[in-house]
Amino acid sequence: MPVIRMTLIEGYDHETRRALATRLTDAVRVTIDAPLDGITVVIEEVQPTSYMRGRVSRAPGMPLPSPSATVRAFLAAMEARDLDRARGFLADGFSMTFPGDRRFSALEELVSFGRQRYRFVRKTYTTFDECFGEGGMIVYCFGTLSGEWPDGTPFFGKRFIDRFEVDGGKLTGQLVWNDLAESGPT
Known part of the structure; x- marks a missing residue:
């Protein structure tokens, strides 16, 4: 069964994390024949100071409205x-x-x-x-x-x-x- 792991910079609210997990689950469901209860999504978070790209720490992007x-x-x-x-x-x-x-x-x-x-x-x-x-x-x-x-x-x-x-x-x-x-x- 598929396991999806995502890493986010800390700061997203519960609703945004839930929307991400739901959409990732849906993407798997329409791409491969996996039962809904067999799809696992794990979201891990890191502090902004623990995330760097191009020698620059980053802030999380703003959540978009539904x-x-x-x-x-x-x-x-x-x-x-x-x-x-x-x-x-x-x-x-x-x-x-x-x-x-x-x-x-x-x-x-x-x-x-x-x-x-x-x-x-x-x-x-x-x-x-x-x-x-x-x-x-x-x-x-x-x-x-x-x-x-x-x-x-x-x-x-x-x-x-x-x-x-x-x-x-x-x-x-x-x-x-x-x-x-x-x-x-x-």
Whole structure:
């Protein structure tokens, strides 16, 4: 059974160490046929003064926020139309692609487009799934949309899936699929 040993510089909190151990366990599970209870992760810590690279003692890197928490906070800021706060979650070069291959690079473009489609929209989340991607983490969020069409007619139960790319705690891209593209006011 696999045993993974990791050495960290002292200073990481319990939650960060647990996230590392969980992700290492998951990486083994999807790479080799090992039972979950057969995968062991051991984290050892050393004092910063006992760690040196290039003749320089190092400090631990800052823990990153949960990718799903970053996505949730961004989406909450967008729903509240707090574009300044939402922009704080974006990496340089962030882009969004919505149904109909509509592409946006600025949040104001998306808001302007949305005004033509609906008065308001809210998301109800069913699930957030995280997976590793080449450039960081991928977060999928699933759920339903509710709101009002421009004429005031309410809508609800419209399915959506958002796929976010998260690197270094920042959002680098978003792809959106939803049933709004297939429906409109009746």
